[in-house]
Amino acid sequence: MDKRRNILEATSDLIAGQGLQNCPMSMIAKHAGCGAGTIYRYFETKEDLVLALFTELSNDMAESCLQGYDESSCIKQRFFTFWGNFYRFMHETPRNQTLIEQLSACPAISQELRDQAMDKVIHAGNKLMDDGKAQLLIKNMPNEILKTMTFGSLMMISKKQHMMPDMFPEPVSEQDLLTMCWDAVKA
Amino acid sequence: MDKRRNILEATSDLIAGQGLQNCPMSMIAKHAGCGAGTIYRYFETKEDLVLALFTELSNDMAESCLQGYDESSCIKQRFFTFWGNFYRFMHETPRNQTLIEQLSACPAISQELRDQAMDKVIHAGNKLMDDGKAQLLIKNMPNEILKTMTFGSLMMISKKQHMMPDMFPEPVSEQDLLTMCWDAVKA
DNA sequence: TACAACTGAATGAACATTCACTCAAACTAA
DNA sequence: TTAGTTTGAGTGAATGTTCATTCAGTTGTA
Secondary structure, rough: OOOHHHHHHHHHHHHHOOOOHHOOOOHHHHHHHOOOOHHHHHOOHHHHHHHHHHHHHHHHHHHOOOOOOOOOOOOOHHHHHHHHHHHHHHHHHHHHHHHHHHHHHOOOOOOOHHHHHHHHHHHHHHHHHHHHHHHEEOOOOOOOHHHHHHHHHEHHHHHHHHHHHHHOOOOOOHHHHHHHHHHHEEO | OOHHHHHHHHHHHHHHOOOHHHOOOHHHHHHHHHHHHHHHOOOOOOOHHHHHHHHHHHHHHHHOOOOOOOOOOOHHEEEEEHHHHHHHHHOOOHHHHHHHHHHHOOOOOOOOHHHHHHHHHHHHHHHHHHHHHHHHHHHHHHHHHHHHHHHHHHHHHHHHHHHHHOOOOOHHHHHHHHHHHHHHHEE
């Protein structure tokens, strides 16, 4: 009986399925099983709704990334756990992948909010990189570069697998992907 | 006096500046210095206009990537030339970066057209990867993975530098970025 | 009854597209 | 040459559509 939940779920499904442009409030209402006006009892505007969705998704991602992440493990182990979690979050639930993609291109979401949300995910990543550099296991480069390159390659590979599965006839090994990322950043 | 040219240029500027959503035909017409109706003498629909822009941009990118690319050089040299060209195309002309970003999220551009356009760019990349694997210099993995990961990381890093310059107080060395990519794919 | 939650038709704004019109250049016939 | 005629690029107000948002009315519940 949680209408707010229904509305957020419906919005997720529709944005992931049709794209942000092609999901009018009327359609969201229909999928959520309520009238269009009801949405406005829970969200002031459509922009508000999209923002709430983005915030929720970011939190989910942050939580996923830190599952089983143990800061007392060795650097390589931490790297594989953290980015493996991230990759699976995108890859096992393609809806997440598409949502992040769509919402990232949405002008309603300010760069500030985007950073703030992403920072939750990548904050632990900063410490990981710093520790790795201190142990001379990771290239001595700005964290922003190390993180962005890893993030970008995993994001793109999961996107492409999702959008063009034909191009990957044999399943792609997560280990192999993470090893490529590790090779890129390791000293 | 080339109206078509003017219209394409105006569209590029506006999409890069305001985003695809925020550039109505009326605004494009104004910037191109013509009436709204005139655009329809050159492009059947707005979608058509956007498609033409995307095709043109893809061709530019393909041409850029192959500048000074010599297939008789060694693998590492070819890798650095090819992907260095790609990175500079994005990085030196942020408009290109933003345009690719905006147009990639546009549902009007079919996955098919996108691949076709991208393939022009990355076709030479396939041979590069195959040659590299034959010489045991590059990891024995599907080309699609090797290319997508490299493409993704360079794309993301140039995007982030463009959108959030504050996060990169010191200039980022192109050599360092390419070395990271090379380390990721090398055997 | 009162009150909150809910509904979906109605409203108005934004926008792609159309089309009746303008006018300068090209062409023709004298 | 020149007056008359045709052509078609160019124009922008008008049209029709798509939506976000509102609100008068309905339903369910205490």
